[in-house]
Amino acid sequence: MIKEFRLPDLGEGLTESEILSWKVAVGDTVTLNQVIAEVETAKAVVELPSPFAGTVAALHEQPGTVVEVGKPIVSFEVDDAGSSNGGAVTGGSGAAAVGRGETAGRGEAAGSGGPTETTGTEASPAKREPNLVGYGALVEHTGRPTRRARGVIREAESKPAVPQQPRAVPVAAPEAGAAIAERPRSTPPVRKLARDLGVDLESVPGTGPGGLITREDVQNFLGAPEPTTSAPAAQRERETRAPIKGVRKFTAAAMVQSAFTAPHVTEFLTVDVTATMDLLARLKGNKAFEGYKLTPLTIASKAVLVALRNNPTLNSRWDEASQEIVQFNYVNLGIAAATPRGLTVPNIKDADRLTLRELSTALTELTDTARAGKTSPSDLSGGTISITNIGVFGIDAGTPILNPGEAAIVALGAVRKAPWVVNDELAIRQVMSLSLSFDHRLVDGEQGSRFLADLGAILSDPAMVMTMI
Numbered sequence: 365m366i367k368e369f370r371l372p373d374l375g376e377g378l379t380e381s382e383i384l385s386w387k388v389a390v391g392d393t394v395t396l397n398q399v400i401a402e403v404e405t406a407k408a409v410v411e412l413p414s415p416f417a418g419t420v421a422a423l424h425e426q427p428g429t430v431v432e433v434g435k436p437i438v439s440f441e442v443d444d445a446g447s448s449n450g451g452a453v454t455g456g457s458g459a460a461a462v463g464r465g466e467t468a469g470r471g472e473a474a475g476s477g478g479p480t481e482t483t484g485t486e487a488s489p490a491k492r493e494p495n496l497v498g499y500g501a502l503v504e505h506t507g508r509p510t511r512r513a514r515g516v517i518r519e520a521e522s523k524p525a526v527p528q529q530p531r532a533v534p535v536a537a538p539e540a541g542a543a544i545a546e547r548p549r550s551t552p553p554v555r556k557l558a559r560d561l562g563v564d565l566e567s568v569p570g571t572g573p574g575g576l577i578t579r580e581d582v583q584n585f586l587g588a589p590e591p592t593t594s595a596p597a598a599q600r601e602r603e604t605r606a607p608i609k610g611v612r613k614f615t616a617a618a619m620v621q622s623a624f625t626a627p628h629v630t631e632f633l634t635v636d637v638t639a640t641m642d643l644l645a646r647l648k649g650n651k652a653f654e655g656y657k658l659t660p661l662t663i664a665s666k667a668v669l670v671a672l673r674n675n676p677t678l679n680s681r682w683d684e685a686s687q688e689i690v691q692f693n694y695v696n697l698g699i700a701a702a703t704p705r706g707l708t709v710p711n712i713k714d715a716d717r718l719t720l721r722e723l724s725t726a727l728t729e730l731t732d733t734a735r736a737g738k739t740s741p742s743d744l745s746g747g748t749i750s751i752t753n754i755g756v757f758g759i760d761a762g763t764p765i766l767n768p769g770e771a772a773i774v775a776l777g778a779v780r781k782a783p784w785v786v787n788d789e790l791a792i793r794q795v796m797s798l799s800l801s802f803d804h805r806l807v808d809g810e811q812g813s814r815f816l817a818d819l820g821a822i823l824s825d826p827a828m829v830m831t832m833i
Contacts, residue, residue: 367416367440373433374405374412374741381405382430382610383437392420400438404610408744409705409737418442428566430609550577558582562601612706622768626682626803630763631812634797635820636784641794643826647720656724660796661699661753664776666723667822668751669695669716670832675815678772679748682805689806698750698767699727701734709767710739711747755779761797771806774819775799796823 371381381403388400397413400420404410418440425437550558550565554577558565561582568585570577608616640663647653672679672695681690697715701708710733712718712726733739750767755778764775777797784793800816821828 365442366421367418367442368436369415369438369440370434371403371431371437374403374410378405378433378741380430380432381410383425383427384409385427386423388420388423390420390423394418394420394440404705405741408611408708408739408741410741414440416440416442554579554582561586562604564606610705611703611708615707618768619765622766625768626766627805628763628766628801629804629807629809629812630799630801631816632761632797632799633816633820634795635824636786636793637779637796637823638794639825640823641779653721653724656721657728658724660755660779661751661776662720662724662727663826664753664774664823665697665699665715665727665751666720667819667826667829668749668774669697670822670829671815671818672716672749674818674832675811677807677811678802678815680771680806681748681769682771682803692748694748696746696748698747698770698773699730700750700752700764701731701739703734703737705737708734708739708744709747709750710734710743711750713746749773751776755796761799764799764801766801766803770803772800772802772812772815775801798823
């Protein structure tokens with residue numbers, strides 16, 4: 365029996381994803397939840413697990429192809445016994461989820477995403493399909509598919525599946541004993557050579573073992589000699605072009621929408637953070653914090669969470685559709701992270717309920733995951749207020765753009781030694797500039813100023829926390 369797997373919605377209503385690489389080839393035997401592909405949504409890179417145990421019958425799309433949600437991407441040959449039980453995962457089992465985070469309720473109804481059953485040239489939804497946790501629909505005998513989202517089942521209108529003939533794309537199987545790797549496969553020196561020559565490796569056929577792209581492949585493709593450090597500038601490409609896609613495309617659209625929808629106001633405050641830096645040094649030497657990564661961002665994040673208690677307006681959202689102001693009674697703290705694929709703002713769920721040690725652990729995991737490009741779509745959605753740490757780049761202040769759907773964002777500047785007046789005398793102190801951008805529809809100037817003043821007071825004298833909690 366042939367089972368067809370359609371590309372599911374891996375994020376918050378995303379309409380397409382790019383297939384970065386296949387981890388399997390036609391003829392391979394796969395197990396349930398085995399990673400079969402790596403795809404890039406507009407928000408993150410996600411590992412796609414198999415919804416079936418069986419044999420790969422066809423791969424319908426090549427690496428580098430942008431595929432719409434609901435389109436078939438792979439077909440499996442499974443036996444009848446395996447299709448009925450086969451260890452299939454259903455929506456409430458708590459087994460493997462897509463990528464490294466939960467994406468519950470992101471799926472499409474039957475016929476638009478997830479696995480479907482085909483017999484010959486006909487395609488129809490199975491009565492109860494194997495279902496990956498986090499997306500996909502379970503089709504009940506009533507003919508009405510249901511969705512599972514954060515423990516709530518929502519009924520969706522049933523739509524008949526559109527019969528489609530699988531479009532098999534021949535993909536060469538790897539040589540015996542060879543590991544399946546991302547395409548295009550190349551070594552770091554070859555990738556550097558390609559960048560120097562302005563060559564897109566996606567277009568270069570590899571002649572090395574297992575399709576490896578070699579230096580000769582790049583040079584032959586371009587028809588030009590390898591550049592040297594002494595090569596005149598006239599022999600080099602004057603410009604290169606790269607497609608706008610994936611995370612960068614999503615970020616650009618979100619920033620434009622935010623900048624031209626929410627009226628931004630930015631305020632600045634420079635504070636003496638010597639006491640905070642002294643506290644940080646003491647905590648690093650405290651056995652209770654042994655093994656924890658503590659940085660100025662850790663303390664500043666905690667200070668933001670405390671300051672929000674007296675200034676909750678900055679933790680809200682303007683709902684244009686319903687013409688309502690949504691006040692959040694929890695804080696999902698977003699941290700802007702620069703990654704090789706572009707800017708992302710993953711958030712720490714319920715950060716206001718974490719101790720300083722728990723917050724330190726959460727920040728470390730968040731940044732490590734973001735830099736590895738493994739942030740899950742669920743961690744990129746639902747933020748309520750954000751921090752961008754521009755100080756790590758040696759920048760003092762800026763005018764950050766709001767993360768869409770949030771009322772405020774704080775920019776932390778670099779900590780620098782500077783002359784400062786203390787008790788009417790000049791002294792060398794450690795100072796930091798704080799920048800606060802807020803949505804003036806939600807936050808008045810007084811409210812924004814009070815929040816920024818409270819934040820500055822905490823960082824100037826951490827003991828001030830005792831007056832705010």
